[in-house]
Amino acid sequence: MSTIETKLAELGVTLPDAPAPAANYVPFVQSGNLVHVSGQISNGPEGLIKGRLGDTMSVEDGAKAAKTCAIALLAQLKAACGGDIDRLVRVVKLNAFVASAPDFHDQPKVVNGASDFLVEALGDIGRHARSAVGVAALPLGVAVEIDAVFEIA
Template sequence: MSFYDKLKALNIELPPTAAPVAAYVMYARTGNTVFLSGHIAKKDGKPLVGQLGKNMTTEEGKLAARSVGIDLIATLQDACGGDLNRVKRIVKVMSLVNSTPDYIEHHLVTNGVSELLGEVFGEQGKHARSAFGVAQIPLGACVEIELIAEIA
């Protein structure tokens, strides 16, 4: 089953790739490794603003991280020249969670993207990861996630 078949089975339609909003590119490739810039959670095209432990629940954060994962997959498709089937492995995910100092469930929020990558890419979606709590994320977004992948 191709990755596109898996996306279709999950009822996921990839959005257009976001454009950078500052002095960076959405991805950089060196050899067979692609580094995707951080993508923030959005709702209706605007930053999904919130802080875990203050005005967002862990489940809301997990759904936000999953939605970021969909945007990351769209950017990864661009980095693969339009063909996700070139993905050999998701190598690493780094998740920044906008949270209060006493919030401790960053790893559960980050499961939103990790589980999605597993559903879409199977064994090739298993990755190393880091999840951090931070005082703030650009534009007040609740979650920002970046990704490293190996492609053919």
């Protein structure tokens, strides 16, 4: 087991198989040492995590949904690295989209669910730049979608 996967196991996380794309796009693109991973939607053991923050979901529930996106991002990264996730040099950037009621303004607190998890799991290489954007709706009614850029060796 890789060093990163050992740390994930200590946190009670096992990377799932990388989800297949749902339309006419690829799950990731490598350009040089950068891997751009397509948006991963909030999806847990019981299925899609749906809702709208400030309406049908709390910030805490949104943060848990964002964490599931981060786990899926790492699963895609592992696939991009041919199964060797220890090639990860650092998380560069997250672009996060949060389904939000018009008067909801805590998108950064929701996205902290992904950011905090990546730092806990990866240490300093998990620290990243990010955007946290509120949107009216996301595909399939999910609460959160996040894409990412990773640097690999």
